[in-house]
Amino acid sequence: MNKPGLLVVDDDPQVLAAVRRDLRSRYREKYTILSAASGEEALSTVRELKARGDALAMIVSDQRMPGMLGTEVLARSLETYPLARRVLLTAYSDIDAAVRAINEAHLDHYLSKPWDPPEEHLFPVIDDLLDAWQADYLPEAKGLRLVGHQWSPRSHAIKEFLASSLVPYRWRDVERDADTRALLDAAGVAADSLPALFFEDGSVLKNPEPREVAERLGRSLSAAHDLYDLVIVGAGPAGLAAAVYGASEGMRTLLLDRHAPGGQAGTSARIENYLGFPAGVSGSELTRRALTQAQRLGAEVLAPLEVTGVSVEGGYKRLTVADSREVVTKTLLAATGMSYREHPAPGMAERTGAGVYYGTATTEAPAFSGRRVLVVGGGNSAGQAAMHLSRYAREVHIVVRRDGLRETMSHYLIDQIDKTPNIRVRALTEIEKVEGRDRVECVSLKACSGGAGSVEEADAVFVFIGTRPRSEWLPAEVLRDAKGFVLTGRDLVAAEAYPRAWKERREPLPLESSVPGVFAAGDVRAGAMNRVASAVGEGSMIVWLAHEYLKLI
Numbered sequence: 001m002n003k004p005g006l007l008v009v010d011d012d013p014q015v016l017a018a019v020r021r022d023l024r025s026r027y028r029e030k031y032t033i034l035s036a037a038s039g040e041e042a043l044s045t046v047r048e049l050k051a052r053g054d055a056l057a058m059i060v061s062d063q064r065m066p067g068m069l070g071t072e073v074l075a076r077s078l079e080t081y082p083l084a085r086r087v088l089l090t091a092y093s094d095i096d097a098a099v100r101a102i103n104e105a106h107l108d109h110y111l112s113k114p115w116d117p118p119e120e121h122l123f124p125v126i127d128d129l130l131d132a133w134q135a136d137y138l139p140e141a142k143g144l145r146l147v148g149h150q151w152s153p154r155s156h157a158i159k160e161f162l163a164s165s166l167v168p169y170r171w172r173d174v175e176r177d178a179d180t181r182a183l184l185d186a187a188g189v190a191a192d193s194l195p196a197l198f199f200e201d202g203s204v205l206k207n208p209e210p211r212e213v214a215e216r217l218g219r220s221l222s223a224a225h226d227l228y229d230l231v232i233v234g235a236g237p238a239g240l241a242a243a244v245y246g247a248s249e250g251m252r253t254l255l256l257d258r259h260a261p262g263g264q265a266g267t268s269a270r271i272e273n274y275l276g277f278p279a280g281v282s283g284s285e286l287t288r289r290a291l292t293q294a295q296r297l298g299a300e301v302l303a304p305l306e307v308t309g310v311s312v313e314g315g316y317k318r319l320t321v322a323d324s325r326e327v328v329t330k331t332l333l334a335a336t337g338m339s340y341r342e343h344p345a346p347g348m349a350e351r352t353g354a355g356v357y358y359g360t361a362t363t364e365a366p367a368f369s370g371r372r373v374l375v376v377g378g379g380n381s382a383g384q385a386a387m388h389l390s391r392y393a394r395e396v397h398i399v400v401r402r403d404g405l406r407e408t409m410s411h412y413l414i415d416q417i418d419k420t421p422n423i424r425v426r427a428l429t430e431i432e433k434v435e436g437r438d439r440v441e442c443v444s445l446k447a448c449s450g451g452a453g454s455v456e457e458a459d460a461v462f463v464f465i466g467t468r469p470r471s472e473w474l475p476a477e478v479l480r481d482a483k484g485f486v487l488t489g490r491d492l493v494a495a496e497a498y499p500r501a502w503k504e505r506r507e508p509l510p511l512e513s514s515v516p517g518v519f520a521a522g523d524v525r526a527g528a529m530n531r532v533a534s535a536v537g538e539g540s541m542i543v544w545l546a547h548e549y550l551k552l553i
């Protein structure tokens with residue numbers, strides 16, 4: 001196989017030569033620099049690359065070209081190379097068009113001409129996009145292969161773990177992929193040992209737990225120190241931000257997650273409203289960047305490791321982790337966010353992981369190519385999931401009890417959904433029952449207005465309703481509101497139980513809970529804004545507050 005390609009498209013021979021020259025000067029060792037003088041020529045190059053089995057890492061296209069605009073070239077190459085990064089070259093006067101095209105062409109970046117000096121305006125952008133592509137791309141013959149049954153909850157758990165740990169892998173369905181039988185026979189893996197994870201060196205893990213996979217991948221699950229300045233429980237946006245600031249300010253910082261870094265945001269196909277990412281950013285990409293940053297600055301990260309309890313002795317917080325070991329810290333941040341409530345309809349619980357999925361459209365979406373799926377819920381997370389699924393599934397139905405999405409979903413998502421022909425909104429409707437032999441095969445829908453219901457074929461139900469805070473691991477002394485969200489700062493002072501719970505002479509610091517030195521940030525906190533940016537903001541504040549607390553004791 002040849003080196004991955006970087007394709008440049010421009011009808012102006014001088015500009016084309018200049019981009020080629022700059023890209024060759026820096027990337028020719030690892031990539032083949034290809035060029036095309038028109039949109040048609042570019043699409044035929046893309047087809048040829050595919051036919052040869054070569055990878056394409058990036059397409060950089062000029063916008064204004066006779067015959068075909070750059071945005072169309074980028075959009076049309078998406079089907080052949082969905083992972084390739086897309087960059088539009090624009091003149092200053094075309095920036096509005098580039099911004100409008102972000103959704104249609106799935107643009108990753110636009111570059112204004114001229115970009116001199118390239119060291120400042122071109123290479124940092126291209127380096128960054130190529131790093132992101134490398135993180136997603138897995139050469140055909142290399143890397144991890146996971147073999148299992150599509151409808152097995154165990155397979156789903158390992159897929160989820162690998163995807164959220166940012167480990168590229170190839171999924172092989174024993175029932176659909178013809179080559180899997182030979183692979184299993186050669187390795188002596190019996191049908192009842194699935195899923196099986198095949199490593200590059202030929203070794204196999206049969207029906208593993210996520211923890212075993214983490215250990216086999218060389219991830220440490222033991223804390224390196226006896227005592228920490230700051231332990232952060234939960235590696236969603238709030239926890240990751242706290243880890244970046246804690247480590248960069250020289251605190252001995254440990255970050256733990258029961259699953260893998262990323263949290264709810266990590267499951268999002270595209271976050272469009274996080275500052276500084278005009279083309280949107282996927283949850284996995286944001287997580288990859290934040291995790292790399294936290295680790296580079298010196299934070300220790302352990303996952304999957306669940307914290308099951310905390311006791312407080314003389315200012316020290318003693319955490320019990322899932323394997324009964326203990327971790328001791330001076331300050332503790334609860335950043336454990338929220339998780340979705342289970343859907344109460346009969347048939348849902350027994351098919352979880354076998355066609356019923358909670359808050360996780362990105363991992364499973366490709367398996368539902370050409371199929372009919374339902375998304376339950378009317379919030380932004382449901383809207384994003386429906387948009388992502390619509391790229392694969394034949395039909396996507398959004399089931400909501402309200403009369404529409406207006407009150408619960410952002411305007412930009414409603415617009416995108418309206419323009420997507422294979423998404424249908426089923427307003428005033430709810431799921432009554434889910435049926436199928438050992439997976440989801442059909443659903444009974446009920447009209448909330450009391451009208452006639454229907455029984456419909458469905459291959460999967462993605463649930464995005466009702467959330468609950470993950471605060472059950474905190475001790476009873478940490479005051480919570482009636483729903484279980486942690487009370488902090490002023491909300492804590494206003495609580496009826498405050499005088500009984502708070503025995504310090506000072507007032508609680510902002511984001512401090514009723515136990516001195518135990519803070520809460522992000523979605524687990526009462527009054528949180530439930531947004532990535534606010535979770536990151538609160539997580540970033542914690543380090544300053546932890547320093548204040550340490551000065552007081």
Ligand SMILES: Cc1cc2nc3c(=O)[nH]c(=O)nc-3n(C[C@H](O)[C@H](O)[C@H](O)COP(=O)(O)OP(=O)(O)OC[C@H]3O[C@@H](n4cnc5c(N)ncnc54)[C@H](O)[C@@H]3O)c2cc1C
Pocket residue numbers: 233234235236237238239256257258259260261262263264265266267268269270271272273274305306307308335336337338339359380381382384470473521522523524529530531532533535
């Ligand atoms: C699909 C989806 C799309 C979204 N899109 C957007 C968007 O476009 N824009 C936006 O602003 N917001 C969006 N949100 C909301 C946003 O993701 C959340 O507000 C944000 O992730 C909250 O961050 P957090 O760090 O507080 O908690 P979380 O992201 O919930 O992370 C909490 C972490 O704690 C871990 N944890 C829980 N309990 C324990 C324990 N006992 N021990 C160890 N670890 C534990 C969990 O595994 C998890 O990783 C979206 C949410 C979803 C689900």
